[in-house]
Amino acid sequence: MFEEDLDALPTADLLESAAELRASAYRAEARLLQHALSYADRYHPSAHPGRRAGRRTCDGRERAVVLGGDGCPEILEFAIAEFGVMLGISPHVAADYLGQALALRHRFPFLWARVLSGEATPWKACRIVADCKKLSEEAAARVDKPVAGLVDSITPARLDRIIKAARMHVDLDQARAEAAEKARERGVFVGQSNEHGTKTMVIKAAAGAVARNDATLAAIADALKIFGDTRRVQTRRAEAVGIIADPRFTEELLTQARTYRLTNPDPDSTDTPDSVAPNNPASGRAASVQAPADDTPAGRARVAQDPGTRSAGSWVDDDLLDGLLHDPATGWDEPAWDDEAEVPDPLDTAGRDPVEPFDLRDPHLHIDPDCEPMDAAAERVLNARLAQIKHDAYANQSHPHTTGAGGSGGSGGVRVRPGQTEVYVHLTDLTLDTGTGVLRAETLGPMLAEQLTELVGYGPYTVKPVIDLNDAVSVDAYEIPDRIRERVKLIHPVEVFPFGTQETRRSMDLDHLRPYDPLGPPGQTSTTNLAPLGRYPHRVKTHAPGWDVRRIDHKTLQWTTPHGFRFHVDPTGTHRMPTPGQAPAEPH
Structure with missing residues (x-):
C-alpha cells in the first residue's frame, strides 16, 4: 500500500499501512486454513482404498482418525506428518490445526463464513472451535450462530467467558462431566524450566x-x-x-x-x-x-x-473472586447470591477481565x-551450616527415626535416605576448571555454573565419570542395553523427527535406522544406528509409505517425505533442503 520509506510516512499513513499488513496476514491465515481443508480432503480414507485404515491400529499401522470433533470427516493418520513438517510444526500441532480447519467447515459454518469474508480473525475462530471440541455436532451448531458475530467485536478474555457459558447452556450433561473431570485434576505438576534455572510447581490438593x-x-x-x-x-x-x-x-x-x-x-x-x-x-x-x-x-x-x-503461598481461585460482594482493592461490585434479580442470560457479554491468580494484597x-x-561470604557460611545440619540428621544416633543400634527402628541399622535424583550436566572443561560460565542441565536447560550448587543441594552427591560421546558403542543383539541407551540420549537430547518436540527419555522408542537383520552383520545395535523417536514418528517411519530416513554423519539425519521433500535434523534443529533441481530457498 505504502512502498516508500517508513520514516518518511506521515503517522496516519504509517498506522494505515500497519492495519493493512495485519489484514493481509489474516487473509493469508484464512487461505492457509483452506489449504489445510483441501489437504485433508485428499487423505480421506475413501480416496485411498488401498491403505485399508481402520479406527483401531494393529501393530502400529495407520488408522483413520477424526480430528475436529463430532461431525468432522476422517483423515488418514500418517498424512498429518508431512503437512506438519512442511509448515515447520510438530505432528501434534499439525493434527490440532487440521482438526480446527475441519471443525470450522463442518461444525461452525457461520463462523467459517465470517472467516472467509474477513469479518472474523482466523486464530480466534480456531480457538473457539478448539474450546468446543467435546461438544456434539448439534450442540456446536447451537453455539455457532450467536458467537460468530462476536469474534472481532469483544476482547479475547470476554469471548472466552461467553464460549464457556454457551457450552454450559447448550450441553448441561457435558458441562457436568467436565466439572467432575475438573474435580479429578488434583495433583502435583512440574512445569518446564524457564530461564535462569527456575522451575514451577503447581499443587492442586x-x-x-x-x-x-x-x-x-x-x-x-x-x-x-x-x-x-x-x-x-x-x-x-x-x-x-x-x-x-x-x-x-x-x-x-x-x-x-x-x-x-x-x-x-x-x-x-x-x-x-x-x-x-x-x-x-x-x-x-x-x-x-x-x-x-x-x-x-x-x-x-x-x-x-x-x-x-x-x-x-495462597492462590486466589477465580470462582471465589466471582462471589465477592465488593473488593475495595479492585472496586468490583457484585450482587449477593441471594439478591432478588433476574437470572442472567448465559450468552450475556457482560464480564470482567481475568484476575491475577495471586492475591496481590498478600504481604508475603x-x-x-x-x-x-x-x-x-554469608552464603558460604549459611550453606556450610545447612550441610552440617544435614550431616547431623543422619549421624545422630538418637534421632527418632534412626534404626539399628541405639535407634527405635527395627530394620537392622538400615537408614532411609531421600530418593536419588540423576542429573546430566553438559559443560566444557574450561567451565569445570574455573567454576564460571554456562552449562546445560537436562530437562532444565542452560544455567550459570554458579547455580550448580542449587541443583545438587546440600549433599551427599556422587559424580559419575564423563561419557565420551565420540566413541561408537555397539552390541550384536536387538535389545538395547542401558549403557547404549544412555549414550543415545546424550547424543540426541530431543527426538530426531523433523520439528520434533519430545525430550529424549528412557521410555522413548530407540529406532534402528537400518532395520535389524537377525542374519546380518554384528554390531547392528549401535549408537550410530539408533535414534530416539516418539511413538507417532516411530510408526510413521516404520509403516507410512514413502517416508525414508538415512544418516548423513554422526549428528545429522536426512528425512524424505512421500512427496520428495527433504529435511536435515541435527543438534541445531530441522532444516529444509532443496529438492534435486530446485534452487535453495530464500532465508526468512
Whole structure:
C-alpha cells in the first residue's frame, strides 16, 4: 500500500499501512486454513482404498482418525506428518490445526463464513472451535450462530467467558462431566524450566493438605532466617521446597532452630520461645523473628484457612473472586447470591477481565522491609551450616527415626535416605576448571555454573565419570542395553523427527535406522544406528509409505517425505533442503 520509506510516512499513513499488513496476514491465515481443508480432503480414507485404515491400529499401522470433533470427516493418520513438517510444526500441532480447519467447515459454518469474508480473525475462530471440541455436532451448531458475530467485536478474555457459558447452556450433561473431570485434576505438576534455572510447581490438593504444607514451608523459612538467611521470605520459602524433600533434614533443621531459640532468648522478648528474636548464629547479626501467636502447624493451618488472612503461598481461585460482594482493592461490585434479580442470560457479554491468580494484597508477595541481599561470604557460611545440619540428621544416633543400634527402628541399622535424583550436566572443561560460565542441565536447560550448587543441594552427591560421546558403542543383539541407551540420549537430547518436540527419555522408542537383520552383520545395535523417536514418528517411519530416513554423519539425519521433500535434523534443529533441481530457498 505504502512502498516508500517508513520514516518518511506521515503517522496516519504509517498506522494505515500497519492495519493493512495485519489484514493481509489474516487473509493469508484464512487461505492457509483452506489449504489445510483441501489437504485433508485428499487423505480421506475413501480416496485411498488401498491403505485399508481402520479406527483401531494393529501393530502400529495407520488408522483413520477424526480430528475436529463430532461431525468432522476422517483423515488418514500418517498424512498429518508431512503437512506438519512442511509448515515447520510438530505432528501434534499439525493434527490440532487440521482438526480446527475441519471443525470450522463442518461444525461452525457461520463462523467459517465470517472467516472467509474477513469479518472474523482466523486464530480466534480456531480457538473457539478448539474450546468446543467435546461438544456434539448439534450442540456446536447451537453455539455457532450467536458467537460468530462476536469474534472481532469483544476482547479475547470476554469471548472466552461467553464460549464457556454457551457450552454450559447448550450441553448441561457435558458441562457436568467436565466439572467432575475438573474435580479429578488434583495433583502435583512440574512445569518446564524457564530461564535462569527456575522451575514451577503447581499443587492442586485438599485445602487442609495445602495448609499443612504451607505451614511447614513457613517454619523452614523461619529456621533459615535464624541461621543467617537474610533474603526475603518468598526466597526462603522457595529454598524450603528443596529442604522439605528430605524429611530427616527437615526435622533436624526445625529441631536445631527451636533449640537455638530456647537456649538463646532475647532479653527484650517475652518468655514465649516463639516470639524470641535471636542473634544470628551464623553471622553474628541480629535476626528479627516474629512468629504468630500460635506457631504450631495446626495454628498455622488455622491462619491459612482463615478467610481474612492469606498465607504466603495462597492462590486466589477465580470462582471465589466471582462471589465477592465488593473488593475495595479492585472496586468490583457484585450482587449477593441471594439478591432478588433476574437470572442472567448465559450468552450475556457482560464480564470482567481475568484476575491475577495471586492475591496481590498478600504481604508475603512484597519485599520484606528488614530483608537484605546476602553476599558470597554469608552464603558460604549459611550453606556450610545447612550441610552440617544435614550431616547431623543422619549421624545422630538418637534421632527418632534412626534404626539399628541405639535407634527405635527395627530394620537392622538400615537408614532411609531421600530418593536419588540423576542429573546430566553438559559443560566444557574450561567451565569445570574455573567454576564460571554456562552449562546445560537436562530437562532444565542452560544455567550459570554458579547455580550448580542449587541443583545438587546440600549433599551427599556422587559424580559419575564423563561419557565420551565420540566413541561408537555397539552390541550384536536387538535389545538395547542401558549403557547404549544412555549414550543415545546424550547424543540426541530431543527426538530426531523433523520439528520434533519430545525430550529424549528412557521410555522413548530407540529406532534402528537400518532395520535389524537377525542374519546380518554384528554390531547392528549401535549408537550410530539408533535414534530416539516418539511413538507417532516411530510408526510413521516404520509403516507410512514413502517416508525414508538415512544418516548423513554422526549428528545429522536426512528425512524424505512421500512427496520428495527433504529435511536435515541435527543438534541445531530441522532444516529444509532443496529438492534435486530446485534452487535453495530464500532465508526468512
